[in-house]
Amino acid sequence: QVQLVQSGAEVKKPGASVKVSCKASGYTFTSHAITWVRQAPGQGLEWMGLISGYNGNTNYAQNFQGRVTMTTDTSTNTAYLELKNLRSDDTAVYYCARVPNWYLDYWGQGTLVTVSS
Amino acid sequence: EIVLTQSPGTLSLSPGERATLSCRASQSVRANYLAWYQQKPGQAPRLLVYGASTRATGIPDRFSGSGSGTDFTLTISRLEPEDFAVYYCQQYVSSLVTFGSGTKVDIK
Numbered sequence: 001q002v003q004l005v006q007s008g009a010e011v012k013k014p015g016a017s018v019k020v021s022c023k024a025s026g027y028t029f030t031s032h033a034i035t036w037v038r039q040a041p042g043q044g045l046e047w048m049g050l051i052s053g054y055n056g057n058t059n060y061a062q063n064f065q066g067r068v069t070m071t072t073d074t075s076t077n078t079a080y081l082e083l084k085n086l087r088s089d090d091t092a093v094y095y096c097a098r099v100p101n102w103y104l105d106y107w108g109q110g111t112l113v114t115v116s117s
Numbered sequence: 118e119i120v121l122t123q124s125p126g127t128l129s130l131s132p133g134e135r136a137t138l139s140c141r142a143s144q145s146v147r148a149n150y151l152a153w154y155q156q157k158p159g160q161a162p163r164l165l166v167y168g169a170s171t172r173a174t175g176i177p178d179r180f181s182g183s184g185s186g187t188d189f190t191l192t193i194s195r196l197e198p199e200d201f202a203v204y205y206c207q208q209y210v211s212s213l214v215t216f217g218s219g220t221k222v223d224i225k
Contacts, residue, residue, distance in 0.1 A: 035214065037162075044205065044216060044217075044219045045154075045156075045207075045219075046216070047213075047214040047216060050212070050214070059213070062118075095161055095162075097161075102152075103150075103152040103164060103167040103207065103209070104207070105167075105173065107161035107162060108161065109161060
């Protein structure tokens, strides 16, 4: 069965960087893209960007251009999200999700990133 | 960027009632690249419907999606206790994804 398992919760200081991982299993990793979505406390879903599992091509949401880097490691079927220069309003649960076509069919369990001095 | 507006913000209904959720796009959504998700507290979202009207695997047939162009609807024919949750619509165009702000369906 398809599973996306994310790394654990993180606490970071403002200005620091965070790297969240998303390990995929149960399907051919290179056949589908992975996307990242975040959700601030009590708020809605915000799309951050996506990365092709096939060739690593990325497409980032404009709000995160310059601060976000998405990568994959096809040897371990793992996708990574790195967000730099963290601010307090980056405190959120970060989700990875598989993109078989254009919709998001399987989601990771979420990773809480807390930014606090 | 296409903006998705969901209404109402909150829908208060009783179990067994019918729920009708709206998602309106600021521009036409090409090829009906419109999906719906359900999210319960503390959980990741779950895909319900894609292509505006195709139910995802394992989704009960009380959930149905309809619409085209700029106006889309998610209908829950008879609310079960487990259906009280937040629902989001999502569109995809030019490799960009946007979500609506969500509709909360709560118990009246």
